Amino acid sequence: MFDAVSLPETDQILRLMAIYAGDDRPLKVDLGVGVYRSPDGRTPVMAAVKQAEQRIWQNQNTKSYVGLAGDPAFHGAMRSLVLGDAVPVGRVAAAAAPGGTGAIRQILEMTKRLTPDAAVWLSDPTWPNHSSIARYLGLTIRTYRYYDAETGGLDRAGMMADLSAAAPGDLVLLHACCHNPTGVELSLQDWQAIGATLETTGAIPFIDMAYQGFGNSLEEDAAGTRLLAGMLPETLIAASCSKNFGLYRDRVGIAIAVTSGETAQGAAQAMLAYFNRQNYSFPPDHGARVVETILGDPILTDIWRTELRGMREGMNATRAAFAEALRVETGSDRFGFLGSHRGMFSLIGATPEQVDRLREEHAIYVVRDGRMNVAGLTPDAIPHVARAMAEVLI
Ligand code: PLP
Ligand code: TYF
Numbered sequence: 001m002f003d004a005v006s007l008p009e010t011d012q013i014l015r016l017m018a019i020y021a022g023d024d025r026p027l028k029v030d031l032g033v034g035v036y037r038s039p040d041g042r043t044p045v046m047a048a049v050k051q052a053e054q055r056i057w058q059n060q061n062t063k064s065y066v067g068l069a070g071d072p073a074f075h076g077a078m079r080s081l082v083l084g085d086a087v088p089v090g091r092v093a094a095a096a097a098p099g100g101t102g103a104i105r106q107i108l109e110m111t112k113r114l115t116p117d118a119a120v121w122l123s124d125p126t127w128p129n130h131s132s133i134a135r136y137l138g139l140t141i142r143t144y145r146y147y148d149a150e151t152g153g154l155d156r157a158g159m160m161a162d163l164s165a166a167a168p169g170d171l172v173l174l175h176a177c178c179h180n181p182t183g184v185e186l187s188l189q190d191w192q193a194i195g196a197t198l199e200t201t202g203a204i205p206f207i208d209m210a211y212q213g214f215g216n217s218l219e220e221d222a223a224g225t226r227l228l229a230g231m232l233p234e235t236l237i238a239a240s241c242s243k244n245f246g247l248y249r250d251r252v253g254i255a256i257a258v259t260s261g262e263t264a265q266g267a268a269q270a271m272l273a274y275f276n277r278q279n280y281s282f283p284p285d286h287g288a289r290v291v292e293t294i295l296g297d298p299i300l301t302d303i304w305r306t307e308l309r310g311m312r313e314g315m316n317a318t319r320a321a322f323a324e325a326l327r328v329e330t331g332s333d334r335f336g337f338l339g340s341h342r343g344m345f346s347l348i349g350a351t352p353e354q355v356d357r358l359r360e361e362h363a364i365y366v367v368r369d370g371r372m373n374v375a376g377l378t379p380d381a382i383p384h385v386a387r388a389m390a391e392v393l394i
Pocket of ligand 2: 011013014032033034035127129180
């Protein structure tokens with residue numbers, strides 16, 4: 001079976017993680033993989049998660065199977081977190097999945113089965129796993145312009161022109177907030193314009209929500225998603241609890257289908273359960289139960305929201321401090337856009353050779369496309385990284 005196998009492409013972000021682990025230079029700086037870090041460089045277990053786990057440990061008296069779509073209490077908690085009251089409950093189908101990636105996979109697989117000719121529109125650039133999974137499933141991939149490298153902002157005109165060419169039933173994959181890898185946000189006006197174009201074309205929004213609460217606030221980060229769900233007949237959402245609950249390895253995510261009405265909701269719920277059954281029967285439960293425990297208890301919710309706000313404000317303060325350090329080092333505002341981006345990522349505009357120099361000469365790790373994880377910048381690393389970037393990039 002394996003003698004003549006041609007090896008699959010590997011994930012360059014995960015490859016970089018392995019090279020970093022093997023680097024023994026003491027001042028190495030990891031701005032690669034998208035994992036939140038506190039100012040002391042740790043990826044902590046959040047306080048509300050610890051408390052919820054303690055409660056579960058004390059009270060849980062069985063680990064028997066749950067339903068194929070996961071626990072309905074988890075669906076309800078996530079429906080409120082993601083959608084607020086934007087749509088009636090009767091329109092929403094949902095299934096727990098192993099992480100946001102699992103939810104993306106389930107939704108794309110369902111699309112391939114139900115509408116095999118639908119194209120999936122991806123922003124240029126986007127998270128590499130979007131194209132990898134879509135290609136693996138044999139879906140047609142189209143790209144729409146998104147990032148304007150000249151300004152470090154949105155190529156609004158290019159995006160709208162490209163999206164107007166989508167066909168009825170195509171999926172348009174949008175990042176709810178904290179775009180990976182660019183950090184460029186859509187304003188509410190942009191979401192409105194996208195919604196109007198989707199209404200005209202009949203294409204379906206597929207929203208990847210991996211960073212709710214990392215950009216502006218839980219509500220603001222969901223505003224575009226809620227707007228589209230309220231205005232269009234169908235919206236697909238893959239939400240992840242990896243980052244905002246810090247539950248990375250527990251694999252907590254949910255596939256949500258906002259449907260046109262109760263009949264379609266029943267069909268979507270049956271399809272989501274069916275695809276879980278085909279792939280792994282029951283989705284993981286522990287992390288989902290932690291999330292529903294937190295969101296089901298006002299005190300734990302408050303503890304969680306407060307810690308999340310602290311993480312977000314820390315990242316935004318790091319952005320401002322880093323943009324300022326670069327302004328001083330370069331004597332220009334060339335990197336000013338870093339301050340206005342949101343979430344963990346920004347593109348620094350480095351060529352692959354410059355990325356290699358940052359790693360080889362300065363022990364600074366960024367992804368080969370020039371993506372940096374701002375959360376990896378501890379306060380004491382900022383001057384060193386700003387100096388190195390000015391030296392290598394200018
Ligand atoms: N989507 C995007 C854009 C991401 O950056 C990530 C990574 O964290 C995910 C989805 C899904 O992550 P996970 O599968 O760990 O929940
Ligand atoms: O983009 C990132 O760095 C995060 C983490 O295959 C990640 O989303 C990276 C690669 C991957 C899965 C998750």
